[in-house]
Amino acid sequence: MNMLWKTKKSSPSSQKILRLKQALQTADAVIIGAGAGLSASAGFVYDGKRFQTYFSDFEAKYGFHDMYSGGFYPYATLEEHWAYWSRYIYINRYMDAPKPVYNDLYQLIRKKDYFILTTNVDHCFQKAGFSKKRLFYTQGDYGLFQCRRPCCQETFDNKEIIEKMTARQQGMKIPSDLIPVCPRCGRPMIMNLRSDDTFAEDDGWQKACSRYSAFIRCHTGMKLLFLELGVGYNTPGIIKYPFWQMTAENPKARYVCINNTDIFCPKEIEHQALCIRQDIGEVLSSLRTLPSDI
Template sequence: MEIINMFNRGNRKIENDVKVNSTTSGGDNYERIKELIKDADAVIIGAGAGLSTSAGLQYGGERFESNFKEHINKYGLTDMYSSAFYPFKTQEEKWSYWSKHISINRYEFKENGVYRNLKEIVKDKEYFVLTTNGDHLFYRSGFDSNRIFATQGDYGLLQCAKACHYKLYDNEDIVYEMIEKQKDFKIPSELIPKCPVCGGDMEVNLRKDNYFIQDENWNVAFENYENFVSKHKKDKVVFIELGVGMNTPSIIKYPFWQMTNSWPNATYVTINKGQAYAPNEIKDKSICVDDDIKLAINKIL
């Protein structure tokens, strides 16, 4: 398996096609995972959108429809994921939607216990979290902030849309002011976030274009992750991948496969309903659990 890890500040590369071998879960897998974690020197968690979905953070269905009924009627929006890319005609309209999107997904959402139970599983272990989720749930659930690397940004932060400088700004106060004062699907023009340096528009700090800002905190988190990985590469390590699909596999999935293959004492565990698989090259070092993440974590706990 020739997978080359090209992390380089969030950019990775896969050289050759990976032959995938699908496996199924069984009752014994949970006992095996428990024993692996118990005996591990370190646990590295890789978390994608599927983990937050299992925690109740649904971007579609009733949760979307109940919170955005009026926006749906006006713009024909179908879910919160695609709505994030909707071409609103004005900044006033855009932030009318985005203020609500941020408030319910970053500040108000109460997870159903999945994150807290996951923390309970690893609380006495050397652990690190690598996540593509921007919902801040690992931080809010009590995981050590020095052991989290959120690679794709945070709903709670604003940046210059053109990245004219590398500073991020908390947005909670302005978000709730936008919600309070908006009318007819528009916020007051004076509330449009403007860059304090260049005067241009601001954006939510999410990796969606070449202007994504990686500030000092991002770089510290990256270095913490690199140091953790370097420290434990010869130890008994369990990679636990939760809800990671093929949207951005080069950030978590491919590197986990590569490290499992090259590290002598590593094991790869993936829990993902309908998407639990591993390459043939690491078949004997993998446990693939095709199950609901919330139920699986409860069983492991």
């Protein structure tokens, strides 16, 4: 029987890649838990050269040096606020990721029975071909607006207005007539991102939550691979801790963690686990080079 073992080495050996390949092939189903590290591996980074390319004017005027900081800046007007956020949303939601990491992942698991639980909000999974019905975006979507209050548990597609905001902004401001307001009550709109109890869990969110729960329930006791990709400790209760618990409860399950940091698993599941400290894209690329009949 193939066993997966925890490791502290800085890069996976060919033997570890082989074990991961075998785990993928022999699993009855794959449950992927994806965090920010997966999109970072795909090139969606929020500082450095990419930040300079798209936000050097905001940096010069406001003094912040990465996209996250810009998102929390107290802009004096909504025109400035949405000039920043429309550009942010456009490049991180409607532009493709610079590297084919999500595409590689899709090619590896597209023929498997799979489900994806993710805290990412950049839509990269669907753009790579993953089925919407096998996805649960727990924390929202950059492509959706909601009422600030909110007055209703609805969300609203923002692609058209975001494109207008980015095209028409001047001097780091958008025209006042483009400031988004709730079509139900007229209050200002915000992104559909979970930050407090105002997060709108719309009908799509509820259905995705139910599908994920049903998938877990229907695969209880089966040979499952819990594949954790790029998950840190900002919200470990969504992916990391549940994956550990479900692995511990199922002796047939295997837990695999791939990340540049935060590589760890509890002692109780060490004999079922493989932890790889390496860039996710490099690992997936290596997996795809192995013969399919291994």
